[in-house]
Amino acid sequence: DTEVTQTPKHLVMGMTNKKSLKCEQHMGHRAMYWYKQKAKKPPELMFVYSYEKLSINESVPSRFSPECPNSSLLNLHLHALQPEDSALYLCASSQGEQSNSPLHFGNGTRLTVT
Amino acid sequence: AQKITQTQPGMFVQEKEAVTLDCTYDTSDPSYGLFWYKQPSSGEMIFLIYQGSYDQQNATEGRYSLNFQKARKSANLVISASQLGDSAMYFCAMILTGNQFYFGTGTSLTVIP
DSSP: OOSEEEEOSEEEEOTTOEEEEEEEEOSOOSEEEEEEEOTTSOOEEEEEEETTEEEEEOSOOTTEEEEEEETTEEEEEEESOOGGGOEEEEEEEEOSSOTTOOOEEOOOEEEEEO | OOSEEOOOSEEEEETTSOEEEOOEEOOOOSOOEEEEEEEOTTOOOEEEEEEETTOSSOOEETTEEEEEETTTTEEEEEEOSOOGGGOEEEEEEEEETTTEEEEOOOEEEEEEO
């Protein structure tokens, strides 16, 4: 079982809907990440939170809005998405500013935008 | 510029044989970490093995070993005694300072019975 929990596992939403993806970890990790992954492609970094502050935003459209309520939780708010936003959204965490700290991934949310 | 290169889009291996998945990287930072991840068709990304830039010995984890050749900037993954459950996508990744992770394009491994 993964130590990073993502909900929901699957999400189907229309282009006018507002939804949120949730991620939780209790490993005491100080860095949390959102990645987007298309089939047979590597994960693409979207956002990084370090010590609950947004440290990296990879020019993601504003229809994706991250939120880090506390050190264990990470949300991704979705609004007015496009069909091309359909993908696997992966949350990950790591210990932080250490080069020997691997990313621990959740099982992902498979998002379909209709 | 591509920081992690995986040149094998697809690989096949006979069950119980060993297979090497290639990975080369590009950085001028003296401190970095190299990782391999396995992603089955179910989607979860599973951490397999880690090699630090200052590590003198090659990392091993069970049937996985990392062939680290620093001068050549390569970090190949060797899977010994392949099993059917090893069929998956495999991603090489590098971490630099500042929580910057870079992933390669992946290698799809198929184990043939």
